[in-house]
Amino acid sequence: MRIFRWPHWRRSHAILNGENASPHLIIAQHNMNATLTWPEFLSQAKQFLDISQQLNDSWQLYKKDDEEPNSFLKYTQKIKCKANDELINVEYHIVYSVSYQVPMLYFQAHRSDGRLLDLEATWSVFMPDASRTDLYEMLTQMEHPVLFRPFMALHPCRTCEILAQFGKQSRNLVLTFISIYGPYVKLSLANAYGLYIEENERSID
Amino acid sequence: MSDKKILQFAPFESFVSPTFWHKLAELKLDYDRLSDTARSIFGHYTNRKASGCLLEVDYSAYNSEAQPPKFSHAAVGHIYNKNTIEEFKTLDKTALLADEGRQLLADMSSGRALNDASLLTRFFVLSFADLKCHSYYYWFAFPCPLTPILQLLNDPIKLKALPNCDACVDAIRTLPAEAQNFFVLYADEGANVCEARSLSAALSQFDEQQAEHYYYCFADPSEYENPAWLMRNYVALLLQQCPTLVGKPLKFLGLRYDQQLQLDNSLIWHVSQAEACNYAQLQFVGWEANRNGKMGPRMANMRDSMDPAKLAENSINLNLKLMKWRLVPDLNLNILAETKCLLFGAGTLGCAVARNLLSWGFKHITLLDSGKVGYSNPVRQSLYTHADAVAGNRMKASTAAAHLLEINPSAVTKGYVLEIPMPGHTIGEALRAQTTQHLQLIEQQLQAHDVIFLLTDSRESRWLPTLLGAAHEKIVINAALGFDSYLVMRHGGTREPVGDSPKDIAGLKCIAGQQLGCYFCNDVTAPGNSLKDRTLDQQCTVTRPGVSNIAASYAVELLVALLQHPQRELAPAYYANSRAGQHLETPQLPEGLLGILPHSIRGMLCNYENILPATQKFAQCIACSQRVLAAYRSEGHEFLFKTFETAKYLEDLTGISEFKRLNSEIIEFDDDQFDMSENED
Numbered sequence: 001m002r003i004f005r006w007p008h009w010r011r012s013h014a015i016l017n018g019e020n021a022s023p024h025l026i027i028a029q030h031n032m033n034a035t036l037t038w039p040e041f042l043s044q045a046k047q048f049l050d051i052s053q054q055l056n057d058s059w060q061l062y063k064k065d066d067e068e069p070n071s072f073l074k075y076t077q078k079i080k081c082k083a084n085d086e087l088i089n090v091e092y093h094i095v096y097s098v099s100y101q102v103p104m105l106y107f108q109a110h111r112s113d114g115r116l117l118d119l120e121a122t123w124s125v126f127m128p129d130a131s132r133t134d135l136y137e138m139l140t141q142m143e144h145p146v147l148f149r150p151f152m153a154l155h156p157c158r159t160c161e162i163l164a165q166f167g168k169q170s171r172n173l174v175l176t177f178i179s180i181y182g183p184y185v186k187l188s189l190a191n192a193y194g195l196y197i198e199e200n201e202r203s204i205d
Numbered sequence: 206m207s208d209k210k211i212l213q214f215a216p217f218e219s220f221v222s223p224t225f226w227h228k229l230a231e232l233k234l235d236y237d238r239l240s241d242t243a244r245s246i247f248g249h250y251t252n253r254k255a256s257g258c259l260l261e262v263d264y265s266a267y268n269s270e271a272q273p274p275k276f277s278h279a280a281v282g283h284i285y286n287k288n289t290i291e292e293f294k295t296l297d298k299t300a301l302l303a304d305e306g307r308q309l310l311a312d313m314s315s316g317r318a319l320n321d322a323s324l325l326t327r328f329f330v331l332s333f334a335d336l337k338c339h340s341y342y343y344w345f346a347f348p349c350p351l352t353p354i355l356q357l358l359n360d361p362i363k364l365k366a367l368p369n370c371d372a373c374v375d376a377i378r379t380l381p382a383e384a385q386n387f388f389v390l391y392a393d394e395g396a397n398v399c400e401a402r403s404l405s406a407a408l409s410q411f412d413e414q415q416a417e418h419y420y421y422c423f424a425d426p427s428e429y430e431n432p433a434w435l436m437r438n439y440v441a442l443l444l445q446q447c448p449t450l451v452g453k454p455l456k457f458l459g460l461r462y463d464q465q466l467q468l469d470n471s472l473i474w475h476v477s478q479a480e481a482c483n484y485a486q487l488q489f490v491g492w493e494a495n496r497n498g499k500m501g502p503r504m505a506n507m508r509d510s511m512d513p514a515k516l517a518e519n520s521i522n523l524n525l526k527l528m529k530w531r532l533v534p535d536l537n538l539n540i541l542a543e544t545k546c547l548l549f550g551a552g553t554l555g556c557a558v559a560r561n562l563l564s565w566g567f568k569h570i571t572l573l574d575s576g577k578v579g580y581s582n583p584v585r586q587s588l589y590t591h592a593d594a595v596a597g598n599r600m601k602a603s604t605a606a607a608h609l610l611e612i613n614p615s616a617v618t619k620g621y622v623l624e625i626p627m628p629g630h631t632i633g634e635a636l637r638a639q640t641t642q643h644l645q646l647i648e649q650q651l652q653a654h655d656v657i658f659l660l661t662d663s664r665e666s667r668w669l670p671t672l673l674g675a676a677h678e679k680i681v682i683n684a685a686l687g688f689d690s691y692l693v694m695r696h697g698g699t700r701e702p703v704g705d706s707p708k709d710i711a712g713l714k715c716i717a718g719q720q721l722g723c724y725f726c727n728d729v730t731a732p733g734n735s736l737k738d739r740t741l742d743q744q745c746t747v748t749r750p751g752v753s754n755i756a757a758s759y760a761v762e763l764l765v766a767l768l769q770h771p772q773r774e775l776a777p778a779y780y781a782n783s784r785a786g787q788h789l790e791t792p793q794l795p796e797g798l799l800g801i802l803p804h805s806i807r808g809m810l811c812n813y814e815n816i817l818p819a820t821q822k823f824a825q826c827i828a829c830s831q832r833v834l835a836a837y838r839s840e841g842h843e844f845l846f847k848t849f850e851t852a853k854y855l856e857d858l859t860g861i862s863e864f865k866r867l868n869s870e871i872i873e874f875d876d877d878q879f880d881m882s883e884n885e886d
Binding site for chain 1: 218219220221222223225226256257259274275276341343464465466503504505506507509510516519520523526
């Protein structure tokens with residue numbers, strides 16, 4: 001059985017951009033079973049971390065305390081801005097959203113002198129071609145639910161519906177989530193993640 | 206090779222995490238204070254999927270032991286954080302670099318660097334932290350002795366090109382990650398031996414025979430063809446420990462891991478240093494160039510992420526900006542941030558209005574009030590606390606302004622303690638000078654603001670600001686309370702109208718913005734001394750507590766809607782003709798960005814109802830009519846003092862004394878016939 005198909009994120013693009021007619025309609029159709037409880041999120045995040053360690057990737061699990069939702073997955077990488085060749089550091093957090101019951105992607109980028117990129121700069125680095133209205137709907141600043149500081153975030157209001165469409169059979173929605181949402185902010189998982197899950201599922205079957 | 210190539214190094218580029226500055230600020234404030242002695246710090250660099258040639262620092266730099274992240278190695282350094290920008294500027298940079306260089310050299314010659322190779326990756330930071338402005342001036346240096354040139358014997362080759370590559374990689378992998386920063390690989394192809402050795406093992410019992418098979422390995426954070434800067438110190442250590450290597454060919458292996466943790470891209474440089482080095486008379490290099498490629502310091506302004514006021518401001522704006530997402534994409538928040546509001550009265554209404562203004566992102570708020578905070582105030586007047594009352598001498602205007610700043614430190618708030626002169630409240634000779642002073646202050650403040658809020662507790666105290674608001678063409682928002690009723694209204698504009706006259710809509714009546722009445726336009730009596738002959742419950746505004754919050758919210762929401770309208774206070778007010786409405790379906794009132802824009806909102810709590818009457822200007826109004834405005838313009842304070850003397854003066858001036866006499870019989874309304882949409886034309 002194939003559980004993890006990579007072209008998913010490409011197809012989900014249309015949905016993220018709101019090209020489907022009515023968001024309410026879609027939610028009504030697909031609202032089922034793509035949400036996660038906090039324990040489910042935590043155990044899938046830990047599973048993801050295991051895979052990452054097997055693959056020698058550098059994801060980490062940050063734990064503030066045992067409370068919901070105070071643990072999140074963390075990843076850091078350097079990106080070269082196309083516009084001026086400037087190197088920036090981006091820190092990604094996969095945090096559990098209590099209100100939407102789905103994973104959420106928060107991130108923050110800083111320059112070599114420590115200055116953070118503001119919303120405008122973040123837009124121009126990560127989504128140079130999108131229109132302003134689309135940007136407001138997708139990528140904006142929000143308060144980080146664990147750190148209580150403003151972070152950039154991808155809006156979670158359609159995550160459930162997207163996960164329902166593409167991750168229905170996935171045993172790890174956290175991994176599915178990262179693979180679908182990550183590429184919008186230059187966070188790409190190695191193909192090995194998909195293969196790894198596939199291998200393991202095959203051996204289970 | 207005829208043309209001699211010289212090996213060049215990729216200089217380190219400093220890469221600072223914001224947390225490095227956060228921690229520095231904390232240490233400076235809580236521990237170092239005035240001390241500016243050097244602090245030991247740690248940096249780190251990675252040779253996995255390296256970008257540029259970075260040396261990074263973050264909050265962990267100040268820990269007592271190095272804690273490099275996974276796939277990274279430690280670098281050892283100091284921070285010299287100076288107390289003033291002058292010290293930062295005038296410090297002898299050459300001397301500092303030489304001093305750091307000598308420390309490095311001492312670590313080499315003492316053999317310490319052999320046991321702890323991270324001492325070879327050296328850096329230091331000269332800094333000045335302007336904690337008030339959240340600005341950090343800094344300059345990194347990566348000290349390195351100016352040793353004789355290294356000749357490159359041939360082009361660098363990749364590790365995977367070695368015939369015994371696999372054996373080398375296997376040998377390297379036997380070392381724990383943290384020992385892979387500097388080590389020696391003994392690879393004798395002929396004897397089929399390959400093993401990794403620590404620096405101390407390989408160099409302290411140096412064997413020249415074996416050295417022919419040595420690869421001097423190091424974790425190479427450079428992504429370029431050139432090895433990272435730290436190799437310079439490596440070479441210096443090597444030739445200092447083993448001087449016989451001068452002039453001999455040496456093999457350096459820069460380890461570079463890729464994403465899959467493979468070493469395929471690692472590079473090998475064959476080099477040779479022809480001249481010996483005089484370690485006694487060494488010069489040092491290593492200051493980092495700034496962004497413009499010049500030798501000089503850098504400055505990072507961290508205000509956006511460190512100043513709590515700026516953080517609050519960003520978060521507040523964030524909340525408001527969310528409205529623009531879907532609900533009101535065309536909402537203009539800048540207008541609100543720029544509009545200056547002057548509040549007459551800092552009581553129940555004043556406090557509530559001010560807080561609502563902050564919620565909407567208004568930043569300029571000035572309050573005028575003459576009262577002190579009393580014991581009964583804090584429960585209803587949301588900007589005061591019991592402590593303010595206990596203090597006994599806190600004036601409402603200034604206390605409210607201060608507390609607004611506590612709520613939003615980026616607001617610009619002021620409070621002035623003054624009496625608002627009122628018609629019919631005679632001013633004695635003794636107080637005349639003070640009143641003149643207050644009048645001047647009021648006029649001056651009024652001119653400096655865009656919006657006037659009338660939030661006092663008596664009718665007559667609203668007269669002067671109504672008149673001044675009209676005379677200076679300001680937006681005037683008025684809120685008044687009864688026991689369980691309230692009135693919120695916008696006064697008609699006095700600006701010269703621009704653009705088209707309002708559009709006619711069948712079934713709706715319309716009053717142009719400049720034709721709308723003021724608070725006094727419906728009155729046929731001048732305000733007198735309403736505090737005279739009143740019992741306490743009549744004097745104080747005795748109201749149901751919710752009324753003031755409701756009215757204050759309406760007042761601010763009405764202003765916001767008005768400011769979003771292209772004509773602002775000249776926006777027309779439409780209202781349904783109630784009589785016609787009985788036969789026909791009432792058409793929709795035209796809506797602006799935030800819905801309809803009524804002239805006034807009258808509501809009561811006893812039945813939870815609002816009505817939205819619109820009324821026209823009254824030609825004989827005692828506050829906004831042409832005659833009154835003309836008298837104020839020509840006579841100024843003289844005229845005002847006459848009205849303070851007796852309110853009758855105003856009634857005579859406008860002619861309402863006459864009007865009152867003629868119409869006295871129709872003053873009594875029958876409730877059933879009372880049409881709130883009065884003044885039909």
